[in-house]
Amino acid sequence: MKLNNTRRSFLIKSTAVSAAVVFPSMLIAKEEKGSTKAITHTVEIEQFKFKPEKLEIKLGDSIRWVNRDIVPHTATAIDKSWDTGEILHNESKALTFSKDAKNPIIEYYCFYHPSMKAKITITVFD
């Protein structure tokens, strides 16, 4: 089921980590309507691109951004509702999308390099 644009709000649970470490507790951030477990998706930042540029996740899932570029990057919501902060070369930061979103499609970019853009689509567990 897709989220309703008008009545949902969302919150990012920031769990910034460095050196590509993700805390195990993040991996089961939330379960809804069944036994499907939340998972952590990985987005590689490489050659000034988010890979993949389009990602579909479920509510409660986490995303871990890994920076393979020499220079620091960020993953920052266009509406500024969440931000990973600076991600250094060969380090990572993760966020858990733990509450309902206003809009199931979230566009984000690198605050330092605005030409880098990507998109997340959030669905809930059926």
Place this chain on the structure above:
Amino acid sequence: MNIKSKILMAALAFGLSTTTAIAKEPSELNDLEIAHVAYTADLIDIKYAHLALAISNNQEIHDFARTMIRDHEAVNEQALGLLKKLGAEAQNNKLSQTLNEGATVKIDELSKLRGAAFDTAYAANELGYHKAVNDLVENAFIPNIENAEVKTLFQAGLKIFKAHEAHADMMVKKLK
């Protein structure tokens, strides 16, 4: 466009007189001289950025300038690390000196400006500077670099500087 024309374009972008003497064509520089030119070009843009932080009151200019400092310092750190690993040292050369001379003139020009006049001039210079340097790196340096690791670093650097060029272009259009 031949290499000589590119150099002249670059020289103009850096605020130099076209009569400035350049001892060697960029394509004739060895890897260590090319590394020195690139390192110098990074330091020059860091200087421009510090000037922008000191003079401008525009938040976008500040954000851009901080990105220039952050990125160029990161690239130079990688370059120094690679040179250390290779047991080599960058070699100063006429082109590096010419770039520095041009930057001194440009900084003098920019430092006399204030407000929107400074912001517009800084953004335009960043666009022109990155275009010129990217042209040199892509067409004169990368094809002639012999060491594979140095070439890889320059290819990564070019991606970064092209993103800067695109960012500067956005800034120039916004300030119009």
